[in-house]
Amino acid sequence: MGKMLRIIKKDTVLVISWVLAVVSAFFVMPDKTYAEYIDWRSLGILWSLMIITQGYMDNGVFEKIGHSLLLRTRKVWQLVLALITMCFFGGMVITNDVALITFVPFAIIMLKNCEREDIMIPVVVLQTIAANLGSMMTPIGNPQNLYLYELSGMSIGQFILWMLPFTMIAAALLLVSLLFIRDKGAEISVPADKKVRKDTRKRINIIIFTLLFVVALLVVSRWIPWYVLACMTVVIVFVADRRILLKADYGLLLTFVGFFIFTGNIGRIPVVSNFLANVVNGREVIVGILTSQCISNVPAALLLSGYTDSIRMLLVGVNIGGLGTLIASMASLISYKLYVNEVPGNKGKYFVTFTFYNLVYLIIMFGCTLLL
Numbered sequence: 001m002g003k004m005l006r007i008i009k010k011d012t013v014l015v016i017s018w019v020l021a022v023v024s025a026f027f028v029m030p031d032k033t034y035a036e037y038i039d040w041r042s043l044g045i046l047w048s049l050m051i052i053t054q055g056y057m058d059n060g061v062f063e064k065i066g067h068s069l070l071l072r073t074r075k076v077w078q079l080v081l082a083l084i085t086m087c088f089f090g091g092m093v094i095t096n097d098v099a100l101i102t103f104v105p106f107a108i109i110m111l112k113n114c115e116r117e118d119i120m121i122p123v124v125v126l127q128t129i130a131a132n133l134g135s136m137m138t139p140i141g142n143p144q145n146l147y148l149y150e151l152s153g154m155s156i157g158q159f160i161l162w163m164l165p166f167t168m169i170a171a172a173l174l175l176v177s178l179l180f181i182r183d184k185g186a187e188i189s190v191p192a193d194k195k196v197r198k199d200t201r202k203r204i205n206i207i208i209f210t211l212l213f214v215v216a217l218l219v220v221s222r223w224i225p226w227y228v229l230a231c232m233t234v235v236i237v238f239v240a241d242r243r244i245l246l247k248a249d250y251g252l253l254l255t256f257v258g259f260f261i262f263t264g265n266i267g268r269i270p271v272v273s274n275f276l277a278n279v280v281n282g283r284e285v286i287v288g289i290l291t292s293q294c295i296s297n298v299p300a301a302l303l304l305s306g307y308t309d310s311i312r313m314l315l316v317g318v319n320i321g322g323l324g325t326l327i328a329s330m331a332s333l334i335s336y337k338l339y340v341n342e343v344p345g346n347k348g349k350y351f352v353t354f355t356f357y358n359l360v361y362l363i364i365m366f367g368c369t370l371l372l
């Protein structure tokens with residue numbers, strides 16, 4: 001029983017997705033249509049990107065980029081701006097999850113070295129918001145974007161242009177937030193990085209993963225079939241560093257499968273399907289935001305996408321819906337765990353600060369959405 005509770009606590013959304021899938025199977029008996037529910041292309045691209053970004057992480061690419069930026073900072077506000085910017089733009093390219101996994105521990109170390117632990121909570125909270133809002137700019141920024149991008153049939157250019165105004169508003173809000181950092185004009189000194197011996201193997205691996213990333217972009221642009229990327233990733237990474245193949249977030253992939261089955265079955269139950277269509281259609285933004293607060297924005301996108309004529313508005317809703325509660329975006333839980341592991345005594349203070357900042361951002365972003 002204890003082991004089961006630990007599994008549920010560790011990956012609650014995964015468990016919920018499969019409970020819903022199993023329950024729905026009692027109403028729509030399993031048949032060959034089940035296989036058609038699953039968006040194999042989105043899963044294949046998502047898995048490949050997970051492996052590629054993990055390859056970059058294992059070879060220290062993001063830490064080197066981050067440290068080179070921080071060496072140019074002389075004041076507190078410059079340091080905070082660099083830490084937030086890395087998450088904001090990193091979220092666009094390496095997903096919000098990876099950006100936080102990489103740069104939140106980095107921020108904690110830097111702030112400790114500079115003896116500025118007093119601003120650690122607001123900085124980590126702003127990093128989380130930056131990663132969640134920056135990631136909405138591109139199809140590969142987060143899982144719900146990739147899924148909705150494939151579903152909508154938009155080109156990459158159309159996607160970016162659609163999300164650009166919201167991303168610019170988010171960037172402006174983050175800059176304004178710097179004004180509220182305590183002693184932001186104080187001088188600091190960022191420790192220089194220790195020189196390390198050049199590793200030829202790492203350099204070759206970085207080149208390999210960069211080539212795979214280029215292929216991934218061509219697949220997302222629909223120039224190359226997704227299964228070509230998946231096969232290349234399996235073969236090349238197996239030869240280069242097979243351990244990386246085990247480091248993808250397979251729990252997230254299984255969560256997608258569970259929700260695909262659940263939403264597919266729901267679509268075949270006329271009463272439920274008609275009800276959801278009546279609720280969602282024309283209210284994509286507000287319904288996307290509210291649903292995300294309860295089950296997070298990835299499941300919300302999967303659940304609601306089949307009941308709207310405007311995927312673009314749902315895209316806005318579930319991305320802005322990543323703000324708000326701690327579970328509105330699974331990425332937010334990552335930074336929360338990273339912080340409380342370092343400072344376990346400040347859980348309550350972090351939660352209050354996180355909720356306050358997120359609600360303020362959510363209200364402003366939603367208001368701007370209404371105006372746009």
